[in-house]
Amino acid sequence: MKKMILATALLALTAGMGVAQTVRLGTEGAYPPYNFIDDKGQVAGFERVLGDELCKRAELTCEWVTNDWDSIIPNLVSGNYDAIIAGMSITDERKQVVDFSENYTPPSPSAYMAKSADADIEHGVIAAQTGTIQAAHIATTGATLLEFPSPDETVAAVESGEAEAVLADKDYLIPVVDESGGAMVFVGEDLPLGGGIGMAFRKSDPELRGKFDAAIKSMKADGSLNKLIAEYLGEDSPHF
Secondary structure: OOHHHHHHHHHHHHHHHHOOEEEEOOOEEEEEOOOOOOOOOEEEHHHHHHHHHHHHHHHOOOEEEEHHHHHHHHHOOOOOOOOEEOOOOOOHHOOOOOOOOOOOOOOEEEEEEEEEOOOOOOOOOOEOOOOOOOHHHHOOOOOEEEEOOOOHHHHHHHOOOOOOEEEEEEHHHHHHHHHOOOOOOEEEEEEEEOEEEEEEEOOOOHHHHHHHHHHHHHHHHHHHHHHHHHHHHHOOOOOO
């Protein structure tokens, strides 16, 4: 009988060892080049490639989940997914609700984009995506903040004249300016905001956060993270 019990226990242990933990990664899917939905309806971009590599190094099986930006943290906290990897800047305010991994990009500049180089970015109507460090910054200035749930709506507001300019991550705006044929230009100085971009986790999941921290550190150490940054965000994007 003891042998039977021991054999059963060993079988259960062996079976358990063969099952990889499945982690659900939440992203917006609307913020290229960080994350977007490709022609096949799949999450793509810098963070898709990065997230898949991090999961591989952490020996985790990953699934991707898309979620609107304005509810991306509440839905993490409520358990709809296990981590956020969505171009989210590390801020003290967000740290009150979630825990961050170490940053997987250094702080990148934010920039104003407008139709004209003489746009009034100090006192005019400035568009920004809701819940971003850019929106928080505009609220501290003399400009009027006009918020939108998605980044493409902020650009559309400038194109339509509803807003005088938009403030966003420069990495996001560079392709917009480049593809505008001169219709859009950068205005003023770049702004260093936030503490870089990191993954967000529930405060009750320190073990999971630790696994991704180790994977991020390994990519920094072997230079592969810098290669991804250069490939997807551009050679001029800050590197480690």
